[in-house]
Amino acid sequence: MRIAVIGAGALGSTFAALLEKAGHDVILVARGAQLAAVSASGVRLSGGFGDWRTTRLVAANRLNEPVDLALLTVKAQDAAAALHEHGAALAGTPVLVVQNGLDGVKTASDALPDSSCFGALSIIAASYLEPGSVTVTTPAMTYLGRGTGKPDAEVLRFAAVLGEAFPVQAIGNFVGAQWTKLVVNQLNALPAITGLSVQEVIGNRRLRLVMARSMREAVRAGIARGIRFGSLQGLSDRNLRLFARLPVVLGQALPLVFAARMGSVPNPGSTLQSLKRGQRTEIDFLNGAVVREARLAGFHAPVNAALTALVHEVESTGQFLSPAEVLARLPRLPR
Structure with a gap:
């Protein structure tokens, strides 16, 4: 599957590295020193999920091509700007919002009315304190869902896909x-x-x-x-x-x-x-x-x-x- 990860902080870089290791074609949208480091030598992931460096991951400062799934992993305060910047490329693309706070899925749905947006809550603890290098201090579950009801068919499908790369569980009552x-x-x-x-x-x-x-x-x-x-x-x-x-x-x-x-x-x-x-x-x-x-x-x-x-x-x-x-x-x- 072709997957974009928009946001190359600790969690976004971790997901990108794990998805590449599972065999997916991954585009990691990054900025500044992180973009330069990942472009030059990939993401070095260490800690709870093992130690290795990515080899096939593509780093870019903007998403300019269609993908099968996009993970939005920017911080909550940057979500609206990222969605506006990448809106044309994301139109019609399923978007998984991996974000703290309460408003991420609604923000994405409002910005991308033609896309199916759902959410993820990750309990992974990871540290990114230098460009290109991430250490996972606590490997843990990531929970997928949307709304207050049971997980729907699309959530279950993507939970199965992502679950091949890292621990994932589809849950009901995502708002709770x-x-x-x-x-x-x-x-x-x-x-x-x-x-x-x-x-x-x-x-x-x-x-x-x-x-x-x-x-x-x-x-x-x-x-x-x-x-x-x-x-x-x-x-x-x-x-x-x-x-x-x-x-x-x-x-x-x-x-x-x-x-x-x-x-x-x-x-x-x-x-x-x-x-x-x-x-x-x-x-x-x-x-x-x-x-x-x-x-x-x-x-x-x-x-x-x-x-x-x-x-x-x-x-x-x-x-x-x-x-x-x-x-x-x-x-x-x-x-």
Whole structure:
């Protein structure tokens, strides 16, 4: 199958390398130093899926030819621009949106009315901190679906195709799963603010409690918006609703579970990686999404609002904050 991967960050490069290894003809749309590195010597993938370098992958700065499937793997804040730029080439092409946040599939469907758009949630953790090289720190499942119903025939077909390259599962209630992933993505803000790995943040008890508060706000926003959470990463609608009622001192068990699953290889989180590459982060589509959804439900999400603002501050200044500075800047909240 001829497959385009639009976006050559950690996840896009990982998918491109795995799809090539499975025998597909892959075009990786990249920019700048990443385009130059991949054009010269391919993608070097190491870590959880094995170590090798691609040999047949084609790197390009723009998609100019028809493909059988396109994976949109740019960050959420860049999706609209990427869809506009490649809209002519993607017209009528099935598009798989691999993205954090809640709005990716709708954004693609609105931009490409002649294309069938569906979504993917990937739990793979990968680090791309130098051009042309990606390290997978956590090999994991990628979930495909759309809407709130059962997976349709097209989703099942592409899940089977992609499943030959990396672990894939077609799921129902994709919208609910997006909300569950939004809870998981609360792991990202504090590493981006402090420059610490996810494991180091969770190892700090006071920062861990902040993370648990941000997760609890996300779950409570979803409940208030009438969401039935999808099952993902060992989380389910039932246990997330229980988590929302727990005092934060007990709720801190949730980030501890995530840290245990990550193992000992430092995981910087995707938001910190963006900062280290000098790129804008997608924080407005992660913690910022919680703030917006809570507002629509008629209440505030002060921890997520503060974390969003602090990430933007680090974007502007280039200076990380110490844990003590972070704690001093956060609102005081009841247990």
